[in-house]
Amino acid sequence: MKTRGIRVLISEHKAFQEFSEEHLELISGCAKNVRFQAGTRIAAEGDPAETFYLIRRGAVSLELRLSAQRRRVIETLHSGEVLGWSWLNAPFQWTFDVRALEDVSMVAFDGHCLRKKCEEDPVMGYKFLKIFSRVIVDRLQATRLQVLDLYGSREHA
Amino acid sequence: MREASTQRGTSELRNWLPEVWGVVDRQRETADAVTLTVRPCMASHAFPVEGYPGQFNMLAAFGQPEVPISISRFGPGVMEHTIRSVGKATEALCKLDVGAELFLRGPYGRPWPGVRASSWEASFDGRDILIIAGGLGLAPVRPLIDAARASREHLGTVTILAGARCPSQHIFAGEVDEWTSSLTVLRTVDQVAETGERSARGFPWLGRVGFVTQLLAEAHFRPLRTSAYICGPEAMMRVIGRALVGLSVPDDQIFVSLERNMKCGFGVCGHCQFGSSFVCRNGPVYSFREVAEPLRIEEL
Numbered sequence: 001m002k003t004r005g006i007r008v009l010i011s012e013h014k015a016f017q018e019f020s021e022e023h024l025e026l027i028s029g030c031a032k033n034v035r036f037q038a039g040t041r042i043a044a045e046g047d048p049a050e051t052f053y054l055i056r057r058g059a060v061s062l063e064l065r066l067s068a069q070r071r072r073v074i075e076t077l078h079s080g081e082v083l084g085w086s087w088l089n090a091p092f093q094w095t096f097d098v099r100a101l102e103d104v105s106m107v108a109f110d111g112h113c114l115r116k117k118c119e120e121d122p123v124m125g126y127k128f129l130k131i132f133s134r135v136i137v138d139r140l141q142a143t144r145l146q147v148l149d150l151y152g153s154r155e156h157a
Numbered sequence: 158m159r160e161a162s163t164q165r166g167t168s169e170l171r172n173w174l175p176e177v178w179g180v181v182d183r184q185r186e187t188a189d190a191v192t193l194t195v196r197p198c199m200a201s202h203a204f205p206v207e208g209y210p211g212q213f214n215m216l217a218a219f220g221q222p223e224v225p226i227s228i229s230r231f232g233p234g235v236m237e238h239t240i241r242s243v244g245k246a247t248e249a250l251c252k253l254d255v256g257a258e259l260f261l262r263g264p265y266g267r268p269w270p271g272v273r274a275s276s277w278e279a280s281f282d283g284r285d286i287l288i289i290a291g292g293l294g295l296a297p298v299r300p301l302i303d304a305a306r307a308s309r310e311h312l313g314t315v316t317i318l319a320g321a322r323c324p325s326q327h328i329f330a331g332e333v334d335e336w337t338s339s340l341t342v343l344r345t346v347d348q349v350a351e352t353g354e355r356s357a358r359g360f361p362w363l364g365r366v367g368f369v370t371q372l373l374a375e376a377h378f379r380p381l382r383t384s385a386y387i388c389g390p391e392a393m394m395r396v397i398g399r400a401l402v403g404l405s406v407p408d409d410q411i412f413v414s415l416e417r418n419m420k421c422g423f424g425v426c427g428h429c430q431f432g433s434s435f436v437c438r439n440g441p442v443y444s445f446r447e448v449a450e451p452l453r454i455e456e457l
Contacts, residue, residue: 061366073349076366078375101363141396142368146347150390151292151322 006031009107013054015082015131023124030113036100043084043098050092050111052084058104063097075143076101082135087111175217175260180253181235186328190241190293191251196234198258207231209268210300211414211442214238215422217260218249225419225437226250227297228264231275239296239328265422267442269301269386269412277308285313285378287406289397291320291369291389295328297414298388302336309339316341316376320369320389323348324362343372370396373404380405388414395452398445411445432457 007028010016019027034053036042042060043049055077062074074096077083083106086094092111118125182194208214208228216238217223224246230237242251253259271281286305288298305315317336321327323346336342345365365372369389383406387394394413401411417429417436424438432451434440451457 059365073366076345076364078365080374138371142371145370145392145396146368148392149322149347150393151320151326151347 006033006107009033009056010054013080015054015135018127018130019124023121023127026117026121026124027109027114030110030117031107034106034108036104036106038100038102038104040100041097042100043094045094045097047094048092049084049086049094051108052082052087052111053106053108055079055081055083056105056107058106059101060104061099061101063099065097071097075139082132085132085136087115088129088132173262175215175223175262177258178261180255180257180259183253183255186239186330187241187326189243189251190239190328192229192237192239192296192328193250193253193259194230194232194235194237195259195261208236208264210272210304211269211297212264212266213297213419213422213441214261214263214265216240216250217246218253219259221246221249223260223262223420224250225265225422227414229296229299230303231300239293239299241293263422265437267438267440269298269414269442271384272301272304275300275304275307277304277311279311281384282311283313283382285383286315287318287376287378287383287385287401288316289318289369289372289385289387289389291393292322292326293328294387294389294393294414295319296388298386299329301386302340306336306339313382314341314378315339316343316378318369318372318376319344320372320393321346323350324364341376343375345369345372369393370400373397373400378406381407383410385411387411391415391452395449398449402445402449408446408449409444412442413445413448414441415443415448416441 007024010028010031011024016024016027045065057079059076059078060083061076063071064074065071083098086092114128118128177198178195179198180193181196184192186192208231213225213227214236215223216226226238226240228236229239240247240250242248250259271278288301290298302317305312309315317340319327319342327344333342333344343365345367346362347368349362349366385401385406387397398411398413402408415431415436417431419437420426420428422437424435429436431440
């Protein structure tokens with residue numbers, strides 16, 4: 001089986017299409033492949049958020065612990081989606097628990113490393129902000145529709 | 158809005174005449190929705206049992222008002238209707254059991270383009286089909302799914318995206334396994350009350366959580382060779398319609414099924430007027446090109 005470099009993996013993702021070869025080289029220097037088994041808690045609420053992920057295969061859930069034993073799934077994320085944006089802004093903490101729903105392969109990006117490179121290269125930094133603002137806007141719009149409980153209202157007699 | 162083609166018609170008499178039909182099967186879909194299979198009671202049924210995907214019938218339990226209900230499946234001599242109990246009329250229909258009778262007239266309305274009888278038209282050969290449904294909106298598109306399974310080799314990718322409020326609210330849960338044998342089916346729910354909440358079939362929900370629009374990112378289709386069929390809450394259809402246009406799917410290949418306060422079923426009472434159109438007669442199926450702007454007008 002051919003092993004593909006991190007840089008190739010990143011460059012193939014639609015979110016990274018706008019970056020130059022030079023930027024992709026810089027970004028891949030802050031990235032590595034990671035794997036988690038199904039059921040693993042990848043991050044806990046309040047943990048330092050110095051990593052974001054690009055999901056290559058598998059699925060994860062964002063969860064809120066209601067009590068010691070009860071937890072509620074807020075959203076699931078799947079192949080091709082970005083996990084984590086708390087690395088962008090202080091206090092750099094995960095807002096929710098993250099759990100692997102199945103065996104999951106991801107590209108993990110070191111947030112501290114990338115923030116430093118973005119400060120040094122504002123053009124690259126701006127492109128990152130555009131990517132993540134798109135992710136955040138899409139999630140916010142979907143979440144707003146989700147909480148409206150549209151299917152709970154009268155429809156189709 | 159231009160006048161669109163109306164329902165397939167034989168005799169004008171069928172527009173007016175309710176007939177007695179009998180319930181031959183009843184399936185519980187969710188806590189508040191059932192699917193009734195009905196067949197004409199009279200041996201010498203006045204009109205042939207036929208219709209097209211996307212059309213609806215006016216149904217009434219005896220002593221109750223009529224309500225428009227989409228046809229959720231066609232079978233030899235029978236039609237299926239999936240009904241959710243939201244008021245007195247639908248509550249009465251949902252209580253009907255095998256052997257009971259009801260009034261039916263129809264079918265009415267403009268059907269989904271592309272399907273005639275139980276298969277896709279030749280002009281759709283090779284096209285990618287995207288079927289997106291929310292809540293009970295899966296009912297009017299189920300005949301499309303039936304036809305896609307029957308015509309599988311003629312079509313490109315066929316993807317079903319279905320959203321529901323929670324796992325136990327997904328209708329046709331028992332058929333999904335059959336669908337996935339030849340089609341791509343992605344389902345999601347808005348909420349799970351607790352981790353481990355069960356689906357309508359009693360299995361723990363291990364699927365997606367999030368609004369149905371988020372499934373679009375996982376669907377594989379060629380925008381310029383895609384026909385999309387959307388049915389669900391109007392807000393959902395507007396959002397998805399715009400998202401598909403943003404992905405370069407032509408707006409005359411995006412179809413939605415609207416719901417307005419339909420009463421007569423054939424465009425004379427005016428209750429379902431939508432701009433210059435009557436949903437019962439010129440719809441309920443429209444292309445997104447026809448309705449994208451009117452849907453933005455408040456109180457239209």
